[in-house]
Amino acid sequence: MEKTNYNGALQTPLGSGFSKTSTSTDVIKGIDLTGKIAIVTGGYTGIGLETTKTLAAAGATVIVPARSLEKAQQNLAGITHVELEEMDLMDHTSIDRFAEKFLASGRALHLLIHNAGIMFVPLRRDSRGIESQLSTNYLAPFQLTARLWSALKKANGARVVNVSSLGHQFAPFNFEDPNFENRTYETLAGYGQSKTALNLFSLELDNRARTHNVRAYALHPGNIMGTELARDASVETFQQLGLVDEKGEFLPEFAASLKTIPQGTATTIWCATSPLLHTIGGVYCEDADIAELASDQEVSAGVKRYSLDETNAKQLWTLSEKLTGITFNVN
Numbered sequence: 001m002e003k004t005n006y007n008g009a010l011q012t013p014l015g016s017g018f019s020k021t022s023t024s025t026d027v028i029k030g031i032d033l034t035g036k037i038a039i040v041t042g043g044y045t046g047i048g049l050e051t052t053k054t055l056a057a058a059g060a061t062v063i064v065p066a067r068s069l070e071k072a073q074q075n076l077a078g079i080t081h082v083e084l085e086e087m088d089l090m091d092h093t094s095i096d097r098f099a100e101k102f103l104a105s106g107r108a109l110h111l112l113i114h115n116a117g118i119m120f121v122p123l124r125r126d127s128r129g130i131e132s133q134l135s136t137n138y139l140a141p142f143q144l145t146a147r148l149w150s151a152l153k154k155a156n157g158a159r160v161v162n163v164s165s166l167g168h169q170f171a172p173f174n175f176e177d178p179n180f181e182n183r184t185y186e187t188l189a190g191y192g193q194s195k196t197a198l199n200l201f202s203l204e205l206d207n208r209a210r211t212h213n214v215r216a217y218a219l220h221p222g223n224i225m226g227t228e229l230a231r232d233a234s235v236e237t238f239q240q241l242g243l244v245d246e247k248g249e250f251l252p253e254f255a256a257s258l259k260t261i262p263q264g265t266a267t268t269i270w271c272a273t274s275p276l277l278h279t280i281g282g283v284y285c286e287d288a289d290i291a292e293l294a295s296d297q298e299v300s301a302g303v304k305r306y307s308l309d310e311t312n313a314k315q316l317w318t319l320s321e322k323l324t325g326i327t328f329n330v331n
Helices: 026-030 047-057 069-076 094-102 132-145 149-154 166-170 187-212 234-241 252-257 261-273 310-324
Strands: 036-038 063-066 083-085 111-114 160-164 212-222 283-287
Touching: 026 047, 026 261, 036 047, 047 063, 047 069, 047 261, 069 083, 083 094, 094 132, 094 149, 111 261, 132 149, 132 261, 132 310, 149 160, 149 187, 149 310, 160 187, 160 261, 166 187, 166 261, 187 212, 187 310, 212 261, 261 283
Parallel strands: 036 063, 036 111, 063 083, 111 160, 160 212, 212 283
Antiparallel strands: none
């Protein structure tokens, strides 16, 4: 029987032949996606835009849901095989409307790439009272996957790719107080638990969905130049992370680790298309390969065991159904 990745059982690099400097173009080489349908959230800026371009160039039809249609139209101008739809990840009714429209088209869904995310934001809540990073970075992907489940099943060979982050190491998931109702809000703790949740979701979804030929992956794209993720960040936050000096300049060692946008997109494309992953799922990837388990020390390369814990994964699934009001039966 095929092994699951519970507790990191499969977190061993495969020797993919790629590295941290590999680009999305390197990874997609030789892969034909003609006839495939992909949805890429946040697919009109940063690594999301590069993901859209790469998949479309390989022949896929890419649907890009966007909160700002005007901005998305500008950024996607001239790219063929792209469809634009309206959706706001902070509005659960908007997610339902988008999913209903897609399902009404009768199409199968081969790739669902949860790329959109927020970081460094002050305490905000959605209409349900859920903290914004948990709502946007995790519960929205959970809801959208649940709503599109029948289309994923119909593909008979689909992948759900969750763009997580090394930032999952900032915090485990806090089951006692996920919405910061009784603890002081710290934006990095909120971000960390939302990405830990995404890793746990990838793990549990893969275990439940693989009998339907649907696989799930989480990934760290790398520290990337030129995205909009840090638009709400202060110099103080970067200093707290140890990334800048007292003048606000990036420290040389951090600057040296930065990836370009095509390099930062490579792992998403690898998770979405690599033949090496046909029989492996539920894993956390980085640098276009499966990542190793991280040490229990400070923030480091790899993935923390707590974000691959079987008990946490099952508990989070139940909590997610409660918070969203959705029963996600994978059958």
